[in-house]
Amino acid sequence: MPTFETLIELNEIERDAAIDLLTRLGDDDLIMGHRNSEWTGLAPILEEDIAFSSMAQDEMGHAQAYYQMIHELSGDDPDTLAFGRGPRAYRCSSFVSLPNERDWGFCVLRQFLYDMAETVRLTALEHSSLVPLAQLARKLRGEEKYHLMHGRSWVLRLGNSTDDAHQRLQAALYKAYPHALGLFEPTSADVTLAQAGICPREEDLMRQWESAVVPVLGDAGLEIPEDVQPVNGGRVGRQPEALKELLENMQVVYNIDPSAKW
Amino acid sequence: MVSEKTTQSDLHRYPVMGLLPERAAAVAIALDTVTDPEIPVITIVEMGMIAGVRVEGDAVIVDMTPTFAGCPALDVIKADIVGAVENAGEPTVAVNVVYDPPWTSDRISDEGRRKLKAFGLAPPGRRCGNHEVVDLEQTPCPLCDSTETDLESIFGPTLCRSIHYCRNCLQSFEHFKAV
Secondary structure: OOOEOOHHHOOHHHHHHHHHHHHHHHHHHHHHHHHHHOOOOOOOOHHHHHHHHHHHHHHHHHHHHHHHHHHHHHOOOHHHHHHOOOHHHOOOOHHHHOOOOOOHHHHHHHHHHHHHHHHHHHHHHOOOOEHHHHHHHHHHHHHHHHHHHHHHHHHHHHHOOOHHHHHHHHHHHHHHHHHHHHHHOOOOOHHHHHHOOOOOOHHHHHHHHHHHHHHHHHHOOOOOOOOOOOOOOHHHOOOOHHHHHHHHHHOHHHHHOOOOOO | OOOOOOOOOOOOOOOEOOOOHHHHHHHHHHHOOOEOOOOOOOEOOOOOOEEEEEEEOOEEEEEEOOOOOOOOOHHHHHHHHHHHHHHOOOOOEEEEEOOOOOOOHHHOOHHHHHHHHHOOEEOOOOOOOOOOOOOOOOOOOOOOOOOOEEEEEOOOOOOOEEEEEEOOOOEEEEEEOOO
């Protein structure tokens, strides 16, 4: 399969497909990062305050890297992409928009499911025909390993802990799972991306993700939800009210003066 | 386990292209003065962050491979590189962020590791950078070298650090994570 050494080697259809992919990846990381940052100062213990704040910073850094690549493809300004769009222009999954609701157990479970999805995707993207994306994926996966280590150890610890902890985690899993499957909602770019060797089909990634999370959830003594219908729509801009509220909060300073220099 | 003495890291060395020796030396000296804002004892060259120096037209381009993509110090480092190389007599300097080669903690030089330890930060293990799963337990204490240590938190005061406790000298310490 031919490789694209630089972004300008993509034809118009491939370019639009790559922008679709990068927007999904960047938006997922930005919104996940924002949700994590909502624990700053509020997490149950100091170490977790630091952990969620650090993961927030990492995810936002990754979003910035994806937006920078979009900038090179389309000319769109990374800051405007992050702060200047309304909810319907975002392509994140509803999974990352779900409110924290002060439920740290839910959030640590979500973080685990999310980081495994990222790890599966970044591992695949390391072999992307789009060389700059493959290089970025290799870089980001090295950072994600600490997120995964964190999430996995908490899921195992809480799942095998008291009845209360176990039940909360189980409830969180039932709530999160249909939305987590929505991370793999295929878009109109799905076939183009796979045929060009840029990114595998979403259904392939979903299968890999399931075979990676199920054993860990099993070791945590959790029941895996069955016959679950994915919550889709985020990838085409059908966004929940929760994202609208999140953006109103996240963009409030930017909107006071979008032309301000920071 | 490979002993510290037998492994010599030179991944931090970078190619210089298109500059005559005198000009190249001046740029190299300038880069050696730029330090990490969060760990001011170590230079960005010792950190292995410089991927190469080249010329485009009249401009000197410094290729920099970032440590953590979300590191807030990156913009400061970029500005510091431009300032230092301009002071060395280059009128036009640009910093270009690259992910090839990817930065891993294996790029930190031997001298850099020595400085991290002297600063009180346990240096990262070798050859466990990038995707290798690392064992953060028993990280040697930078104060007393004991391996009777426990991991307290994978995350620390900056993205690149974890927090540990030494059961031998009863001190908390930080560790520069292997990435």
